[in-house]
Amino acid sequence: MHTAQKSGLDQLPQVTEPRNPGMSLDMDWVMRARANRSAIERRAATLPGRRSVKKAHQAAWLARAISCIDLTTLAGDDTAGRVARLCSKARQPVRADLLDTIGMPGLTVxxxxxxxxxxxxxxxALQGSGIPVAAVSTGFPAxxxxxxxxxxxxxxxxxxxxxEIDIVISRRHVLTGNWQALYDEMRTFRAACGEAHVKAILATGELGTLQNVARxxxxCMMAGADFIKTSTGKESVNATLPVSLVMMRAIRDYHEATGFRVGYKPAGGISKAKDSLTYLALVKEELGDRWLRPDLFRFGASSLLGDIERQLEHHVTGAYSASWRHAMG
Incomplete structure (x- = not known):
């Protein structure tokens, strides 16, 4: 077995390709970043009705969505037993017979x-599975x-x-335009992570404008983030398609300028299988097929997997099962 598989690091971008090292803060580039809200919202609004996959193609896309889920529990009453059950679900996210039927044996989150x-x-609980453990940090969620x-x-x-470490940025640095402070904070967090993969949570619902999201x-990418992530899941507004479009285009611009790929993670409020397909379609159109892998794309979700499993069971059997049959833990 490869060393990365033994350590649970095989899904991290710094293993499969060069890790984003960051760069000096380029204020000219940051201040040039703009966001045309009306155009962005029009573009995002067209996607759900324009993109549709059916039958075997839909099953394959839903399987891909499962492979990109960060299966999450962030509750005050979490226990070791609950987490162990969640990890069992991570190892076997869908019934083995259904995965065999769609040709995806061994699929994990x-x-x-x-x-x-x-x-x-x-x-x-995940030892030997190759599934990494991610931890929220830096005073999450505020x-x-x-x-x-x-x-x-x-x-x-x-x-x-x-x-993997999911850090939260100080929103006040964005809201006051103190980009140097944000950069310095993110560089420090990245250094503290060492070899661990760092996801920067922007809490976009609290940043005020799409232009702030872009900047x-x-x-965060200039400071060395491996991923940028929309939300903690605790804000009143979490992942949205307009915000995702802005962040993906920032990722694309950064890749074109530096050659380094940074991952993307929408989190919070994505609970339906059809929504996951919409996000995957947006990734494919804006960033390309390379980003449709778990080392560069993740869903932050706790209930999404249950609905995808129901859709896959319907694809195989022709009947929908009750949602209670697909508990996470």
Whole structure:
């Protein structure tokens, strides 16, 4: 078995291709970033009705969506037992007979995402699976704890076995236009992660404008983010297609300018199989097929998998099952 598979790192971008090292903060580039809200919203509105896949093609796309899910539990009443059950679902996200029928045996999710205290039971439950453990960090979800504690939290989560760290940025840096502070913060977080893969959560629902989203995306990538992510899932507005379009185009611009690919993760509010297909179609159109893999695209979701499993069962059997039959843990 390859070393990456043993360590659970095989799905990380720094293993499959050169990791984004970041660059010096280019304020000219940041300030040139604009977002035409009306045009972006028109473009996003056309996608759900324009893109449709059916039958075997739909089953294949839904299987791809499963492989890109960060199966997540971020509840105050999480226990080691609940996390172990979630990890069992991550290993076997869909009934084996259904996966065999659609030609996808051995399919797993992209990662399991938990709070720091649940890293150890998740790592134990996923041992040998090749599925990485992701941990939310830096005072998630508000990111307002003392800075040195946020950095220490990252270091402790890496030490505990997290292969991916989902950090939250300080929204005030974006809202006040303090791009140097955002860059410095992100560089420090990236350094604290070491070899672990870092996802920068922008909390786009709290950034005010799409232009702020575009600029924050660029700054975080310049500071070395491996992924940029929409939301914590705790904001009143989470992932949306307009925000996704802005962030994907920032990723595309960064790749064209530097040659480094940065991943994308929409999170919060994506719970239906048909919505996952829409997001995958947007990724394909804006970034290309290379991004349709778990090392460069993830869904932050807890309930999405259940609906996809129901759709796959309908594809195979012709009948829908009750949602309670597809519990996550």
């Amino acid at each position: 992209g990662a399991v995402c938990v709070y720091h205290d649940m890293i150890a039971p998740a790592v134990a 990111g307002l704890s003392p800075f040195h504690l946020r950095v220490a939290e990252i270091e402790e989560s890496v030490k505990a076995g997290a292969a 924050a995306s660029l700054v």
